[in-house]
Structures are given as C-alpha cells and as structure tokens.
Amino acid sequence: MAGVAMAAAVSSCVDTEKPVYTEPTTFTVNRPPLQDQYLATTGDIDDKTTFNLTCSGQPDYGFAAQANYNAQVSLTGEFKDEVRDENDNVVTPATYSTLSNQDQTSSSMSLRTYDLAVAMCSLLGIEDEDSWKDYLAAGGATTGITVYFRGTCEIPGVPSSFIASSNTVTYTDVTLSYAVPTAGIIYICGDVNGFTEPSAANAEFYRDYQLVEPEIGSKIYAGVFTMPDTESVHPGAEGVDYTTQFRFFTELSGWGDGSKMIGSNEADFYVEDVTNSFTDGSANGSMFTGNATYGKGNWGILLEEPAVMTIAVSIVDKNKPKVWFRFGNWNVTVGKDASGINEPVFSEPAE
Numbered sequence: 397m398a399g400v401a402m403a404a405a406v407s408s409c410v411d412t413e414k415p416v417y418t419e420p421t422t423f424t425v426n427r428p429p430l431q432d433q434y435l436a437t438t439g440d441i442d443d444k445t446t447f448n449l450t451c452s453g454q455p456d457y458g459f460a461a462q463a464n465y466n467a468q469v470s471l472t473g474e475f476k477d478e479v480r481d482e483n484d485n486v487v488t489p490a491t492y493s494t495l496s497n498q499d500q501t502s503s504s505m506s507l508r509t510y511d512l513a514v515a516m517c518s519l520l521g522i523e524d525e526d527s528w529k530d531y532l533a534a535g536g537a538t539t540g541i542t543v544y545f546r547g548t549c550e551i552p553g554v555p556s557s558f559i560a561s562s563n564t565v566t567y568t569d570v571t572l573s574y575a576v577p578t579a580g581i582i583y584i585c586g587d588v589n590g591f592t593e594p595s596a597a598n599a600e601f602y603r604d605y606q607l608v609e610p611e612i613g614s615k616i617y618a619g620v621f622t623m624p625d626t627e628s629v630h631p632g633a634e635g636v637d638y639t640t641q642f643r644f645f646t647e648l649s650g651w652g653d654g655s656k657m658i659g660s661n662e663a664d665f666y667v668e669d670v671t672n673s674f675t676d677g678s679a680n681g682s683m684f685t686g687n688a689t690y691g692k693g694n695w696g697i698l699l700e701e702p703a704v705m706t707i708a709v710s711i712v713d714k715n716k717p718k719v720w721f722r723f724g725n726w727n728v729t730v731g732k733d734a735s736g737i738n739e740p741v742f743s744e745p746a747e
Contacts, residue, residue: 415458415459416458416459417457417458417459417554417557418456418457418458419556419557420455420456420457420549420557420559421456421559422455422456422562423451423452423455423547423549423559423560423561423562424451424452424547424561424562424563425449425450425451425452425467425545425546425547425561425563425564425565426449426450426451426452426565427565428448428449428450428565428566428567430567431565431566431567431568432568432569433569434569434571435447435509435567435569435570435571436509436570436571436573437509437510437512437513437516437570437571437572437573437575438509438510438513438573438575439510439513439573439574439575440510441510441575441578443508443509443510444508445508445509445510446498446506446507446508446509447506447507447509447512447567448504448505448506448507449467449505449507449545449547449565450503450504450505451465451503451504451505451547451549451561452503453503454503454549455549455559457551457557461551461557462501462551462552463501463549463550463551463552463557464497464500464501464549464550464551464552464713465497465500465501465502465503465505465547465548465549466494466495466496466497466500466505466547466548467494467495467497467505467507467545467546467547467548468492468493468494468495468545468546468547468548468560469492469493469494469495469512469515469516469519469543469544469545470491470492470519470543470544470545470546470564471516471519471520471541471543471544472491472544473544473564474491474492475491475492475544475546475560475564476488476490476491476492477490478490491519492519492546493514493515493518493519494515494548495507495508495511495512495515496508496511496613499714500713500714500715501715503547503549505547510575512543512570513572513573513574513575514575514576514577516541516543516570516572517572517574517575517576518576518577520536520572522574522576523576524576525574528574537572538571538572539569539571539572540568540569540570540571541569541570541571541572542566542567542568542570543566543567543570544564544565544566545564545565545566545567546560546561546563546564547560547561548560548561552713552735552737553735553736553737554735555735555736577612577613578612579608579609579610579612580608580609580612580613580615580617581606581607581608581609581617582606582607582617582644582645582646582658582709582711583602583605583606583607583644583645583646583648584605584606584607584619584621584642584643584644584645584707585605585642585643585644585645586640586641586642586643586694587623587624587629587630587640587641587642588605588621588622588623588624588640588642589601589602589604589605593650593651594645594648594649594650594651595648595649595650596648596649598648599648602648605619605621606619607619607644607707607708607709610728610729610730610740611729611730614712614730614738615710615711615712615714615738616708616709616710616712616728616730616738616739616740617708617709617710617711618706618707618708618709618728618740619706619707620704620705620706620707620725620726621704621705621707622702622703622704622705623640623642623697623699623702623703623704623705624640624699624702625640625699625700625701625702625703626638626639626640626697626698626699626700636667636668636669636696637667637696638698639667639669639671639696639697639698639699640696640697640698640699641667641694641695641696642694642695643657643658643659643660643692643693643694643695644657644658644659644688644709645657645658646658646711651692654690654691654692655690656690657690657691657692658688658689658690658709658711658717658719659688659689659690659691659692659693659694659695660686660688660689660691660693660694660695661689661691661692661693662689662690662691662692662693663691663692663693664691664692664693665692666691666692666693666694667693667694667695667696668693668694668695668696669696669697669698670684670686670695670696670697670721671696671697671698673686674721674723678699678700678703678723679723680723680724681722681723681724681726682722682723683720683721683722683723683742684719684720684721684722685718685719685720685721686718686719687716687717687718687719688709688717688718688719689717690717695719695721697721703723704723704724704725705721705722705723705724706721706722706723706724706725706726706728706742707719707720707721707722708720708722708728708740708742710738710739710740712737712738712739713737720740720742722742725745726742726743726744726745727742727743727744727745728740728741728742729741729743
C-alpha cells in the first residue's frame with residue numbers, strides 16, 4: 397500500500413508539472429547531401445520546383461513547441477541585419493534574404509527555386525530588366541554560384557524564441573535566373589463570379605477576382621468586390637443555402653484539391669452563415685473576423701441587395717489562415733498585431 401501511495405504521489409507531481417519556456421542557445425542546419433550538385437533557379441513565379449534543407453531537430457525551448465522554420469540566404473557567407481537611422485530609414489541593407497518554407501512547421505524545409513532566384517537578384521541589386529542587363533554586361537556570374545544558407549526557428553508570437561542556426565551550409569553550383577519580387581495573389585470564387593471554375597483555362601477571367609498582397613511577401617491578401625444580393629443567385633433556397641456564398645483559391649487548379657482552397661470548413665457543400673456575426677449588421681464598416689481552414693466549405697451572407705465588400709485573407713501562419721470581411725470600400729495596408737505578426741489594417745479611401 398505504501399508503494400502504491402508513493403507511486404500515486406509521484407504520478408500526481410508529474411501530472412501537475414508545467415513546461416517552463418527557455419530561450420534557446422544552439423541550433424544547427426544539416427549539410428545538404430546534394431550541396432555540390434547543379435541547382436537551377438527559375439524566374440517563373442508559377443514554377444513550384446523546390447529544393448531542401450533540413451534542421452537538426454527543434455531548438456531547446458524547454459518543451460516541444462509548435463514552431464516555424466525558414467531559411468536565410470546570403471551570397472557572401474555574411475548574415476548581417478540591416479541598419480536603420482533614427483528616422484527608420486535603411487542606412488545599410490541586410491546581407492541576407494529570407495526564404496519561406498513551404499511547410500513552415502516542418503524542420504525538413506522545402507524551399508522554392510523561384511524564391512531563391514528572387515533573393516539572389518535582390519542581394520545583387522537587380523531590381524528590373526535594365527539592372528539585369530547591366531549585371532550581365534559587367535560580367536556578372538549566372539552559373540556555378542556558391543550560395544550560403546542558415547536555418548531559422550521561432551514560436552509564432554514569441555519574439556525571444558527566434559534563433560538562427562549557428563552554422564552555415566552551402567549549395568556550390570547554383571544558376572541565377574532573372575526574377576524580381578511581385579505581389580502574391582489568391583482568388584475569390586463564389587456567387588460573386590457565378591462559381592466559374594477556378595482553372596488555368598480561366599486565368600484571364602479571374603484577373604478581376606484577385607486578392608493581392610498590399611505589401612510584397614506579407615502573406616496578407618486583399619480585394620474589393622461587389623457581392624450579389626442573395627435572391628438573385630439563390631432564389632427559392634432555404635436555410636444556410638439562402639446566402640451569398642464564396643471561398644478562396646490559392647491556385648487556379650480546379651475543383652478537386654481542397655488543399656488549394658481556403659474555406660470555412662474542410663467539407664464540400666458546407667456553408668457557414670456569418671450574417672449575424674458582423675459587428676454592426678450590414679452597415680458600412682461592419683466587419684466579420686474569423687478563422688479559416690483548407691477545404692471546400694463556403695462562407696454565406698444573407699444580402700437583401702448587392703453590397704460592396706472589402707475582403708482580406710491572412711496566410712501568415714500557413715496552417716491557420718484567417719479572414720476579414722468588411723462592408724464598404726476600404727484601403728488595406730499591412731500592420732503588426734501586439735505579437736508583431738502581420739495583419740490587415742483597414743482605412744477609408746481618400747476622397
């Protein structure tokens with residue numbers, strides 16, 4: 397009995413122990429097994445080709461945290477942060493660029509060769525076709541380039557958790573392609589455009605239904621659309637089906653792949669009615685904010701008449717997308733929340 401009591405006491409102590417956060421001090425990235433083999437970059441933003449870097453486990457945060465992994469790239473082997481003056485103007489630019497991991501929570505990083513080309517051009521001061529031509533005319537290298545990488549890790553919303561690997565690794569035979577940063581886009585699909593198939597064949601049609609990054613690389617997307625009144629698109633429907641419906645597509649890849657859709661639910665033919673979840677009904681400025689997921693579910697809003705709506709979508713945390721729907725025509729810029737994470741900022745357009 398004494399033994400049982402002792403075991404129970406120990407178990408109780410273990411069960412009530414809480415993890416204690418500690419700032420990590422060491423972190424490494426593994427040498428790529430293919431580091432000396434040919435690696436071609438691409439200037440085609442639609443090219444999804446990737447290459448890999450792997451971090452050697454999670455930094456010691458004192459517990460197993462859900463962390464994000466990305467990579468930094470340098471052409472010199474130096475990784476110096478930018479320097480700003482008292483007016484927040486950049487005095488000395490950073491000697492590295494950051495590459496977004498395609499699956500940010502994975503320490504086995506998948507990095508786009510297009511993003512690498514953009515980073516290399518940026519570090520070389522190539523901003524347009526003229527500067528690209530000047531680079532080539534001056535004998536700038538386009539093949540056999542050695543590129544240096546560090547891994548980074550951080551817990552979203554915890555600035556002190558950020559750590560860069562203490563070591564660097566290289567790819568030694570990289571080709572350079574001309575690529576300059578462009579704003580990312582996603583697409584709205586729904587009653588606003590007749591649920592026209594979001595396919596590559598309809599790319600020209602979907603130019604009018606894009607949500608565009610107001611700040612390149614922010615992973616915040618915004619657009620203004622005129623939503624049709626519900627009666628004109630769903631006459632005779634009942635319940636949640638009697639709403640004006642929509643969801644978003646990260647690629648024009650058709651109806652089949654739910655992982656390329658940002659919706660209200662994973663399930664197909666699901667509708668989440670958010671009519672009564674706006675801050676002030678359908679008045680100008682009234683807003684709905686909510687979490688999203690990757691899937692085929694739609695949002696629905698009961699509209700008595702057509703309504704202009706400003707929509708923003710965040711994929712800052714790729715695994716936890718968020719949405720903002722606001723009645724009226726608003727300018728959207730990118731700001732920071734209390735944790736320093738990008739979020740949309742709505743302001744009235746200047747008259």
